[in-house]
Amino acid sequence: MLRYAIKRILLMIPVIIGVSFLIFFIMDLAPGDIVDIKLAEEALTFEEIEQLRETYGLNGSVFTRYFSYMVNFVQGDLGTSLVSGRPVLDSYLEKMPATIVLACASIFVSIMISIPLGVYAAMKRGTFADNASMVLSFLGLSIPNFWLGLMLIIVVALNVPGIPTGGFSKGIASVILPAITVGTGLTATLARTTRSSMLDVLSQDYLRTERAKGHKEIKVIMKYALRNALIPIITIAGGQFAVTLGGAVLTETVFSWPGVGRLIVDAVNSRDVPMAVGCIILKSITIGIVVLIVDLLYAVIDPRIKAQYGKRKRKQA
Amino acid sequence: MEDKKALGEPVLVVEDLQVRFELEAETVSAVNGISFTLKKGHTLGFVGETGAGKTTTALSLLRLVPHPGKVESKKIEVCGQEVSTMTTQQLEKYRGNDIAMIFQDPMTSLNPVFTVGQQIADTILLHQEVSSSEAKKKAEEMLELVGIPASREGEYPHQFSGGMKQRVVIAIALACNPEVLIADEPTTALDVTIQAQVLSMMKKLRDERQMAMIMITHDLGIIADVCDEVAVMYAGRIVETGTLVEVFNRTKHPYTEGLFNSLPNILNRSARLKPIPGLMPDPSNLPAGCSFAPRCKYAKDECFSAQPIVHQFSDTHTVACSAYARSGFAIDRPQKK
Numbered sequence A: 001m002l003r004y005a006i007k008r009i010l011l012m013i014p015v016i017i018g019v020s021f022l023i024f025f026i027m028d029l030a031p032g033d034i035v036d037i038k039l040a041e042e043a044l045t046f047e048e049i050e051q052l053r054e055t056y057g058l059n060g061s062v063f064t065r066y067f068s069y070m071v072n073f074v075q076g077d078l079g080t081s082l083v084s085g086r087p088v089l090d091s092y093l094e095k096m097p098a099t100i101v102l103a104c105a106s107i108f109v110s111i112m113i114s115i116p117l118g119v120y121a122a123m124k125r126g127t128f129a130d131n132a133s134m135v136l137s138f139l140g141l142s143i144p145n146f147w148l149g150l151m152l153i154i155v156v157a158l159n160v161p162g163i164p165t166g167g168f169s170k171g172i173a174s175v176i177l178p179a180i181t182v183g184t185g186l187t188a189t190l191a192r193t194t195r196s197s198m199l200d201v202l203s204q205d206y207l208r209t210e211r212a213k214g215h216k217e218i219k220v221i222m223k224y225a226l227r228n229a230l231i232p233i234i235t236i237a238g239g240q241f242a243v244t245l246g247g248a249v250l251t252e253t254v255f256s257w258p259g260v261g262r263l264i265v266d267a268v269n270s271r272d273v274p275m276a277v278g279c280i281i282l283k284s285i286t287i288g289i290v291v292l293i294v295d296l297l298y299a300v301i302d303p304r305i306k307a308q309y310g311k312r313k314r315k316q317a
Numbered sequence B: 001m002e003d004k005k006a007l008g009e010p011v012l013v014v015e016d017l018q019v020r021f022e023l024e025a026e027t028v029s030a031v032n033g034i035s036f037t038l039k040k041g042h043t044l045g046f047v048g049e050t051g052a053g054k055t056t057t058a059l060s061l062l063r064l065v066p067h068p069g070k071v072e073s074k075k076i077e078v079c080g081q082e083v084s085t086m087t088t089q090q091l092e093k094y095r096g097n098d099i100a101m102i103f104q105d106p107m108t109s110l111n112p113v114f115t116v117g118q119q120i121a122d123t124i125l126l127h128q129e130v131s132s133s134e135a136k137k138k139a140e141e142m143l144e145l146v147g148i149p150a151s152r153e154g155e156y157p158h159q160f161s162g163g164m165k166q167r168v169v170i171a172i173a174l175a176c177n178p179e180v181l182i183a184d185e186p187t188t189a190l191d192v193t194i195q196a197q198v199l200s201m202m203k204k205l206r207d208e209r210q211m212a213m214i215m216i217t218h219d220l221g222i223i224a225d226v227c228d229e230v231a232v233m234y235a236g237r238i239v240e241t242g243t244l245v246e247v248f249n250r251t252k253h254p255y256t257e258g259l260f261n262s263l264p265n266i267l268n269r270s271a272r273l274k275p276i277p278g279l280m281p282d283p284s285n286l287p288a289g290c291s292f293a294p295r296c297k298y299a300k301d302e303c304f305s306a307q308p309i310v311h312q313f314s315d316t317h318t319v320a321c322s323a324y325a326r327s328g329f330a331i332d333r334p335q336k337k
């Protein structure tokens, strides 16, 4: 399994190369660069413009610029922001805590709600309770994040004292509304996944064996059935968690949340190429690692998958 | 040692058991008024074609008939307790402890994400006052008992062959020493040599533990091998029941005769097999008269219109067939002593 993990980490290299080139290329195609943006703010002479392009390294073809960026990257240098002049890595790491808090809070909230809800719906399949909870989750899925965020601010934050409308400075209280905003969509998807995965498992013969042993129904469901239904659930939950760790742009914007999502968007808007490329590389690495952890979790949950990793390992050896 | 057969007291009494599956489009009458008794240390065999209602009967004894099954009965008494009125708590104590079932398909009866040791130990933990390390030790003993090295306790079902899985299923069923053991075609999924091994192991365990056993199968050879009494099932009813000798040597019901005729004859290999023509009636649309009538070569008009008359040939031998109301009626199969 260690071999498998190492292999997966090595596989991230071509992904990073691809992603970074793509971003470089797209940003090159996009009209305007940072100098144009500066021009809009202050009048510059032709010489000054050329001078700036030179210092920002904006001259030369996209390939040579990409190449020199990657040479620095391999040496551990993600570059410095053209706007703030600070190292990209520092800016990213500075925004990471807020993003991690939001991602963890929202995934926690949605797991605590969606799994019991999905299990319950599966057990009551076809009844009013099942239909009601699935309609509810469909609603959760269809509500746009930014709208929900704004509504929460208007309805809750402006009426309940102690709950801030935005920012990351008031501890637990400040994360509540953003977590609900991000978590609603997650909860809806996860509840539906849990329900369908549980439905598959509930008809399996081995649950009858567990019942015939005399286990309580709740134990049959929450221990013996759920464990078998977990794979699709953690796949979805892990994927969503990874994406949120990459930054929840809309929610961050609505709540002025100092996360990495806004950092990336701002960088793109101001044509801050090293910042945008660096952040997206870091984002891909984060997502790649989370997905890898989820894959390794499969093996912990399901011994048959573990056996497959083992086999692959033996073949390689 | 006392003669167990003479001393056997009933541990299981079933009267007028009926099970219907009420589906949207139709009602499947899977079991239609079955009564039987099982004594301590005895083995009762249930034979019959696929769909006869054998598994459903067994599941009713554990109250595990799946939705939308409706179970009705005058009496289902196991070890002196009425099953149909048990509370959930009583039921949880009863299942696995007083009665256990070996399920039809070992391939799907084990939980894929728990070790076989865990699956045996959790029954023991549930019903006995033991610590988890003691339960694990007992689980290992159970594995040894069914012929699997205790060292494989930590392995998962997918690491076992079909025969070994069946042994694990048996070990789970036997873990708490149940009074009644139901074995639902415990060997159909296995190849012939393994079949014989598993059967002889089950017989040994049954005799050692003086268990009452219900053996469900469509294999008359297995019935002859392990059973004391036989109940022949057809379309949710018991059409003939008696001791092994009565049913095998003094066969009375035309359906039982048909089952024997469809077996290869070891003494006369050139004799052609005579499978029963036709199919069992659809349990959602059973005929008004004898359900075997469309396939029965002895059928007369009255067979189609009225339920068969029950004839008692001895204290133990009962047959549901109207033909015996006709004087001098006998089936073709020769009667032996």
Ligand SMILES: Nc1ncnc2c1ncn2[C@@H]1O[C@H](COP(=O)(O)OP(=O)(O)OP(=O)(O)O)[C@@H](O)[C@H]1O
Pocket: B021, B028, B029, B030, B048, B049, B050, B051, B052, B053, B054, B055, B056, B057, B066, B067, B068, B104, B218, B283
């Ligand atoms: N869950 C269910 N829903 C609807 N009908 C069912 C259900 N379970 C069983 N039946 C029906 O009940 C009848 C009896 O089924 P059962 O499984 O008891 O037969 P069996 O004698 O065990 O057959 P086999 O030898 O194939 O195992 C069949 O007609 C079957 O279609």
Ligand code: SF4
Pocket: B253, B254, B255, B290, B291, B292, B293, B294, B296, B297, B298, B299, B300, B303, B308, B309, B320, B321, B322, B323
């Ligand atoms: S009652 Fe009639 S149809 Fe039914 S088995 Fe007897 S002879 Fe055949």
Ligand SMILES: [Mg+2]
Pocket: B054, B055, B056, B104, B184
């Ligand atoms: Mg069956």
